[in-house]
Amino acid sequence: DAEITQSPRHKITETGRQVTLACHQTWNHNNMFWYRQDLGHGLRLIHYSYGVQDTNKGEVSDGYSVSRSNTEDLPLTLESAASSQTSVYFCASSGDYMNTQYFGPGTRLTVL
Amino acid sequence: DQQVKQNSPSLSVQEGRISILNCDYTNSMFDYFLWYKKYPAEGPTFLISISSIKDKNEDGRFTVFLNKSAKHLSLHIVPSQPGDSAVYFCAASARVQGAQKLVFGQGTRLTINP
Numbered sequence: 001d002a003e004i005t006q007s008p009r010h011k012i013t014e015t016g017r018q019v020t021l022a023c024h025q026t027w028n029h030n031n032m033f034w035y036r037q038d039l040g041h042g043l044r045l046i047h048y049s050y051g052v053q054d055t056n057k058g059e060v061s062d063g064y065s066v067s068r069s070n071t072e073d074l075p076l077t078l079e080s081a082a083s084s085q086t087s088v089y090f091c092a093s094s095g096d097y098m099n100t101q102y103f104g105p106g107t108r109l110t111v112l
Numbered sequence: 113d114q115q116v117k118q119n120s121p122s123l124s125v126q127e128g129r130i131s132i133l134n135c136d137y138t139n140s141m142f143d144y145f146l147w148y149k150k151y152p153a154e155g156p157t158f159l160i161s162i163s164s165i166k167d168k169n170e171d172g173r174f175t176v177f178l179n180k181s182a183k184h185l186s187l188h189i190v191p192s193q194p195g196d197s198a199v200y201f202c203a204a205s206a207r208v209q210g211a212q213k214l215v216f217g218q219g220t221r222l223t224i225n226p
Contacts, residue, residue, distance in 0.1 A: 043216040099144045103155035
């Protein structure tokens with residue numbers, strides 16, 4: 001069955017370190033998204049991609065970057081982790097002209 | 113500027129009764145609306161959706177109502193069951209470049225009491 005996976009599921013890191021969160025989908029979807037979930041804010045869009053080599057900034061992109069070298073993967077990098085980036089991160093994907101996005105299980109990141 | 117708002121952070125309902133979750137939006141360009149359900153330590157899962165050309169969509173125990181003039185949508189769950197206890201997010205989308213971006217509300221934690 002097609003799916004979307006994230007790794008690691010839990011990560012603890014220190015302020016200033018570079019961290020990369022992985023997202024892999026086997027739906028063959030062109031569109032991929034990264035969100036963070038924080039209490040009182042719901043899900044906020046960090047970055048998104050509509051296809052290979054395409055990346056776009058979302059609502060809360062400062063301190064984050066993504067790259068899209070193939071259809072299946074959209075890794076999220078925190079260039080220099082900050083305590084404000086402690087959150088739960090979700091990756092999602094959707095097909096062209098689809099309204100529904102499918103979410104991964106999430107990565108809980110703690111920055112000490 | 114919160115374009116999609118869920119003003120009730122939590123809701124508690126008796127098992128068997130109706131649960132009504134509300135959502136308001138401000139952007140008239142939104143043309144599709146979705147509800148997602150989220151259990152702890154899991155990703156959100158799609159529940160039900162509605163196009164802006166409709167005012168009601170039903171799927172089993174779940175019905176979504178859309179009032180475009182009031183920019184308001186609601187999710188009705190009848191009858192409510194203990195397994196419905198979860199956080200519910202409403203989301204709105206406007207199509208950009210052939211694909212859509214979703215804007216989410218803050219979420220409402222629904223607790224169904226036995």
